Amino acid sequence: MTGILLVSQFILAIVLTIAVLLQKSSSIGLGAYSGSNESLFGAKGPAGFMAKFTFVVGIVFIANTIALGYFYNQDKKVSLAEDIKIEKSVVPATPEEPAAPAAPKEN
Template sequence: MTTSFLLIVQIILVVILVIAVLLQKSSSIGLGAYSGSNESVFGAKGPNSFLAKTTFLIGFLFVSNTIALGYLYSSTAQTSVVDNMVETTNVVAPVATTPVVAPAKDETPATK
């Protein structure tokens, strides 16, 4: 139940993140804005800074949700795919049921 809810939230976050990235100007400095820039939420550059901060927040939520999903899926899995492969490799080959009859020594094939 919890993993289903988090998976739906993950899909919604992906759609919102893609839209937020596509709405930004391509001439902005991108992620460099978070390394000491003096932009504010509604500063002189208008909504560009707001979109950049929103994108950062949605990206953080996306990564957090991904880690939570990974933890929940790994804790519910009791066996590995490799464990299932090892169990199925111990298959016995089938035994032939019809005997093979060798030709008699006195019979020679006609070559003429």
């Protein structure tokens, strides 16, 4: 299943890139910042076929990405923390007392 989704992800990425590159530029002065020339009810009417096609391909690309993330997460649900073996340290029953200091040597 993930193989099919992965191949379709590559195809969708290529199609989305080509669709974005084929769209008409919207750099018409300050109108490009407001997006009024690309709006649905703007002066030019509804968006063209390429804009709708790009939107649909983008939505499918995002859905495919989420599905890939979900399926890859299901395959790798094993935790490494379960495989770690903890060694228990043994604490001595009585703590060792430090040795008495050596007597100073006389010359």
